[in-house]
Amino acid sequence: xxxxxxxxxxxxxxxxxxxxxxxxxxxxxxxxxxxxxxxxxxxxxxxxxxxxxxxxxxxxxxxxxxxxxxxxxxxxxxxxxxxxxxxxxxxxxxxxxxxxxxxxxxxxxxxxxxxxxxxxxxxxxxxxxxxxxxxxxxxxxxxxxxxxxxxxxxxxxxxxxxxxxxxxxxxxxxxxxxxxxxxxxxxxxxxxxxxxxxxxxxxxxxxxxxxxxxxxxxxxxxxxxxxxxxxxxxxxxxxxxxxxxxxxxxxxxxxxxxxxxxxxxxxxxxxxxxxxxxxxxxxxxxxxxxxxxxxxxxxxxxxxxxxxxxxxxxxxxxxxxxxxxxxxx
Numbered sequence: 457x458x459x460x461x462x463x464x465x466x467x468x469x470x471x472x473x474x475x476x477x478x479x480x481x482x483x484x485x486x487x488x489x490x491x492x493x494x495x496x497x498x499x500x501x502x503x504x505x506x507x508x509x510x511x512x513x514x515x516x517x518x519x520x521x522x523x524x525x526x527x528x529x530x531x532x533x534x535x536x537x538x539x540x541x542x543x544x545x546x547x548x549x550x551x552x553x554x555x556x557x558x559x560x561x562x563x564x565x566x567x568x569x570x571x572x573x574x575x576x577x578x579x580x581x582x583x584x585x586x587x588x589x590x591x592x593x594x595x596x597x598x599x600x601x602x603x604x605x606x607x608x609x610x611x612x613x614x615x616x617x618x619x620x621x622x623x624x625x626x627x628x629x630x631x632x633x634x635x636x637x638x639x640x641x642x643x644x645x646x647x648x649x650x651x652x653x654x655x656x657x658x659x660x661x662x663x664x665x666x667x668x669x670x671x672x673x674x675x676x677x678x679x680x681x682x683x684x685x686x687x688x689x690x691x692x693x694x695x696x697x698x699x700x701x702x703x704x705x706x707x708x709x710x711x712x713x714x715x716x717x718x719x720x721x722x723x724x725x726x727x728x729x730x731x732x733x734x735x736x737x738x739x740x741x742x743x744x745x746x747x748x749x750x751x752x753x754x755x756x757x758x759x760x761x762x763x764x765x766x767x768x769x770x771x772x773x774x775x776x777x778x779x780x781x782x783x784x785x
Contacts, residue, residue, distance in 0.1 A: 483524035484562040487512055491561070498564055498582060500589025507596045511554050520549050524559050528690055531563065531611045548603050557592050557606030569615050576674065583620040584613050588653055598730045616648060618648070621670055622663035625650050626752070628671075628678060644682035645671060645774065649689065655703040660710075668774050683772040688722035690768035697754030703754070704751070711770025720767040728752060736764060 486494050491512065495505045523546060548555030555726040564585050571581045591606050599605075612618035625648040631639045645667055648656065664683065671680050690708050698705055725740065726732040728751060734740040742760055747753035755765065 480545070483521045483559075483716075484523065484528065486562060494561060494564060495589060498568075498589065499586045501593040503596060504589040504592040504659055504686055507592060508554065510555070511552070512558070517549065520552075520555075524562075527607075528563055529558050531560075531614050554592070555604070556603045556610075557588070557595075560588055560607060560610050563614050573672075580619055580621060580670070584618065587613055587620060587625070587650055592739045594651065594730075598726075598732060612674070618651060619667075619670065621667045623652065623655065623659040623732045624648065624663040624667070626663075626667045626671070626683075628675065628680070631682065631685070634647050639682070639771075642682070643678040643680050643736075643769075644684050645680045647683050647685040647772075649687065655707045657703065657706050660702055660707060661721070664710075664772075667767075671774075681685070683711075684714075684769065685772075686767060686769040688727065688765045688767060690770045691716075691722070691766050692764065693758065693763065694751075694754075697758065698750060702750075708770075709718040711772045713770045715769040717767045717769070722765045724755060724766045728755060770780045 473745075492505060492509060495508060500508075551556070552558070568578070568581050568585065572578055588610050591610060592604070594608065595602075596602055612627055616628075618625055620626075627644040627646040627648060629644055631642045631644050633640050671678060687758065689704060690711055690713065692708075692713070694708065695705060721736060723736075725734040725736055725745070729745050733746065736759075740759065742756055745752065745756055747756050758764070
């Protein structure tokens with residue numbers, strides 16, 4: 457997952473599925489065989505299913521029920537994932553660290569039905585929602601029993617803002633000032649890189665082409681003429697660490713850099729080494745890292761020499777008619 461610093465999207469003008477059904481403010485969380493069947497239908501990894509089945513809590517706290525119901529309503533019925541963040545993103549109940557994961561899972565079938573009714577390809581919906589299971593498995597692997605903290609991110613998967621199309625994810629977003637004064641306020645597709653193997657150039661080519669067609673068909677009002685990406689993957693320093701024809705650098709060269717943020721943490725230790733506990737800005741323990749690949753060894757050597765990986769934003773045209781020279785920084 458790459459981190460986006462674009463303006464949050466909270467529009468509902470051309471993909472308002474919330475009116476298809478009456479608002480149901482009950483907290484809906486599957487359990488037992490229903491939970492396992494739901495996870496299997498949405499292609500969750502085996503470990504995610506095991507964790508969810510083992511951790512399934514019981515609660516009789518009206519406050520917890522209200523919190524879950526309000527969270528689900530904001531995400532699905534109002535399509536405003538950012539609204540919950542504005543409430544301070546309340547901590548999950550101590551008895552259920554995976555509270556937000558269960559809350560999201562409880563919305564998957566209704567969202568899938570809504571998207572099918574709106575004419576979206578069910579395969580895209582399945583691939584998009586499967587990331588919830590991927591993130592549960594990843595959370596278990598690197599954070600164990602800690603509270604599940606990615607509920608905010610996964611709300612986009614259920615709210616019609618983000619879709620996985622082939623190898624990549626695309627999020628409907630709005631260009632901000634850092635993208636260039638001439639482009640500020642325009643809608644674009646923000647690119648994220650989920651887990652799922654190498655960044656094969658042909659797979660990425662298909663993703664970009666299919667995403668442009670998907671957006672034109674289902675969100676014509678967006679007029680998204682750009683792809684954007686904010687990620688450590690775009691830091692030019694990586695060209696000193698990897699072979700010129702590596703998949704990562706070939707992906708990087710698709711974008712024209714418009715911003716390099718020296719202050720924003722790149723989270724490279726989390727994404728590359730699965731070590732979110734290491735602070736890249738505060739003399740991290742590099743001896744705790746395993747250099748099992750060219751990329752990992754290069755990053756370790758870079759930090760030993762006093763360098764670092766930055767968070768970088770780039771843009772890529774979604775149309776041959778849009779000239780890259782239009783980008784002004």
